[in-house]
Amino acid sequence: MGVDQHGLRTTAANPAALDHYDRAVDELLHFRAEVVAESDAALAEDPTFPMAVALRGYLGLLTTDFDDAVATRAYLAEYEPGEVLPREQAHLKAVGTLAAGDYHGAGRILADLTIEYPRDALALAVGHQIDFFTGNATSLRDRIGAALTSWHPDDRHYPNVLGMYAFGLEEAGHYDRSEDIGREAVERNHRDVWGIHAVVHTYEMQGRFGEGISYLDARLDDWSTGTFFNVHNWWHYGLYAIEAGDRKRALEIYDTVLHGPFASGVALELLDAAALLWRFELAGDPQPERFTALVDSWQQRAAEPHYAFNDAHAVMAYVGAGRFDLADALIADRVEWLRTDRPGVTNQAMTARVGLPVCQALVAFGRGEYEAVVDLLYPIRGYVNEFGGSHAQRDAVYKTLVEAALRAGRLPLARALVSERLNVRPCSPYNWLKQAELARALGDEAAAVVAGERAAALARAGGSVPVP
Known part of the structure; x- marks a missing residue:
């Protein structure tokens, strides 16, 4: 019996096992690869240590990789x-539920656990990731918010909890609060890559890409290496570069980091690679x-049905490569x-409601069947979040719908879609470029010129303020 770094009792067999477990949780909260070694070390000291077993299970399941999930199920079955x-016991139940494919059930167990043990950092971190994988913005915010007052500013991992909360606030649309909390998290711990990520998302959602680039540049050494999250933050940098009209820079990032010589080939990195290239396809x-x-x-x-969000990005790659045979087969x-x-397999509902129509729409887009794209995506646009990801990631789907509506000549719908985007994010050059394209299609060349000039001015200004 022992007490972990957050004051919670455990049944670790010896202090060495608990010490390695505590280190593993620290590495997890900082998204460092060393979490695997520390987890293994804890289990080497005590193979029956329940918290270390649960942690190992979570690590194998949160990759969203089918083979990792199969291996994890086998491991848990032998325990x-x-x-x-x-x-x-609650953690073991949660990881077992997640291994069975029930994301929502696992998330509920961890939410109940957090009510009883708000200082359980592992429950918070894993629950937060589950909310991300299921696109649950409300829970991303409130799961962490419900525990936050139980943490003290002097706590070692208080900044990491703040970083999670900042991301939840951003996904729930509280941008001012998100920026403040995210900046505080990073000021308290400059290596909090999730907090940096939260601030970056906030700038993305507000069209403040110039500030986003400056923020990342100023903290380059804090986020660009040494974690398994650096590739994703580089992806955000690539999005900023595209918005600024610097496609050359975006492709340099792609070739160097997203799918460069040291690419790991894991699903989370392949997602970013396909998503960035798809924006070039749309353009x-x-x-x-x-x-x-x-x-x-x-x-x-993507050989097996495991996570619909991954399937969509696999299809982006297949379509972009002209491998329609693979896309059709998937x-x-x-x-x-x-x-x-x-029953209970979350991915089945994800696939049926969102994943499958998105995949079909991507294939239709690649084949130039733009009417079909609109017919597939417009009815589901209100619940695309159900197959996971962030607003920034899912924007690839919404941009596909906008492009298809324009190319199909569905101009009233295109006008509505572009208007929605402009009024939410008036600082975005992309939105004004689409407005220019729409005006030109409607025969209003003067309005097209004005919109194009506004897009160019915003690109130069970094999107800080809307151009009057």
């Missing part, structure tokens, strides 16, 4: 817990060679998979 504390700047380089990795990662496989009901 025979002895007498455990109620908190540990009429196809990247078939770069997309082709992603195909083999995606074939390995879609046919998911259609067949949906014929068998799998």
Whole structure:
């Protein structure tokens, strides 16, 4: 029996096991690869340590990789817990539920656990990631907010909890509060890459890409290396570069980091690579060679139905590479998979409601069937969040709908879609470029010129303020 770094009792067999577990949680909160080694070290000291077992299970399941999930299920099936504390039992139940494919059920167990043990950093971190994978903005905010007053500013991991809260605030639309909390988290701990990420998201959602670039540049050494999250933050930098009209810089980032010589090929990095290239596809700047380089990795990662959000990005890569045969095969496989009901498997509903129509729309877009794209995406636009990701990530879907509406000549719908975007994010050059394209299609050349000039002015200004 022992007490962890946050004052919670555990059934670790010896102090060394608990020490390695505490270090593992610290590494997890900082998104450092060393979490795996520390987790293994804790289990080497005590293979029956319930919290270390749960942590290892979470690590294998949060990759969203099918093979990792299979291996994790096998590992958990062999584990025979002895007498455990109620908190540990809840974690074992949560990780087992997650291993069975029930994201929502696992999230609920961890939420209940957090009510009883608000200082359980592992429950907060894993629950937060589950909320992210299911696109639950309200829970991203409130799961952390419900625990926050139980943490003291002097606590070692208080900044990490603030960073999580900042991201939840951003996804729930509280941008001013998100920026303040995120900046505080980073000021308290400059290596809080999730806090940096939260601030970056806030700038993205407000069209403040110039400030975002400056913020990342000023903290380059804090976020760009040494974690398994640096690739994703570089992806955000690439989005800023695209918004600023600097596509060359975005592709340099792609070739150097997103799918460069040291690319890991894990699903989370492949997502970023495909998502960045898809924005080039939408802009009429196809990247078939770069997309082709992603195909083999995606074939390995998306061979089985496991996470619909991954499927959509695999299809982006297939379509961008001209491999419609692979895209069609993936879609046919998911259609067949949906014929068998799998109670409690969250991905089945994700696939049926969002993943499958998004995949079908991406293929239709690649084939130039823009009416079909609109017919597939417009009805689901209100609940695309259900298949996971952030607002910034899912914007690829909404931009596909905008582009398809314009290309299909569905001008009243395009006008509505562009108007929505402009009024939420008037600082975005992309939104004004679409307004210019729409005005030109409607025969209003003067309005098109004005909108184009506004887009150019915002690109130069970094989107800090809307141009009058």
